[in-house]
Amino acid sequence: MNKKQHFESGKIVGKTAAAGFQAGVRRTLPITPERAWAFLTSNEGVKLWIGSVPSLAISEGETFTCVEGITGEFRVVKPYRQLRLRWGKKEWEKPSTLQIRLLSDKPDRTTISFHQENLDNQDTREQMKQHWETVLNTMRQKTSDAGNEKEEGR
Numbered sequence: 001m002n003k004k005q006h007f008e009s010g011k012i013v014g015k016t017a018a019a020g021f022q023a024g025v026r027r028t029l030p031i032t033p034e035r036a037w038a039f040l041t042s043n044e045g046v047k048l049w050i051g052s053v054p055s056l057a058i059s060e061g062e063t064f065t066c067v068e069g070i071t072g073e074f075r076v077v078k079p080y081r082q083l084r085l086r087w088g089k090k091e092w093e094k095p096s097t098l099q100i101r102l103l104s105d106k107p108d109r110t111t112i113s114f115h116q117e118n119l120d121n122q123d124t125r126e127q128m129k130q131h132w133e134t135v136l137n138t139m140r141q142k143t144s145d146a147g148n149e150k151e152e153g154r
Contacts, residue, residue: 021119023129027136028111031143033080033102036110039143040083040100048135049100049114050087058083071095093120096128112136 029036039045041058050056051066063073069090076084081102088095096118103111114132119125 020117021121021125022115022117023119023125023132024113024115025129025132025136026111026113027140028109029140029143030108031110032107033104033110035143036102036112036139037080039139040112044142045139048138049132072098087116092124094118112139 031039040049046053046056046058050064050072051068051070053064053066056062056064058074058077060074060077063071065071070087071090072085072087072095074083074085076082083098083100085098086095087098096116099113099115101111101113101115103113114135116128116132119128
């Protein structure tokens, strides 16, 4: 085994020096950033990525606790572009940092990116990676109806 192979084999996937374990998932959907934002901030969208909350104002400083036990606080809210928040499950010792970005260079396509850091271990990282993949797949299903006719017309 050469030095490069040894170095790579010693590195733990998803572990950073400064932010613990991290997970990131992104998907490009055939929708506008406005439609992506509207869905993410709707009751249906919030239920997907936060859980069931009685009422929620998505604004900086707003805190939440959902029925499923997820708690958090919005730190950055930039409509149609970015959400950054503390996000944690009740069984976690400390909350993570969750960042959701909407990236678009075409009016009918938006890449939605979930990036989570300060996770405590590889198992939590893998669980959250799976969770965000499920959220994005569900979001694709729920928002693609209007986009399908456009896609077929190409």
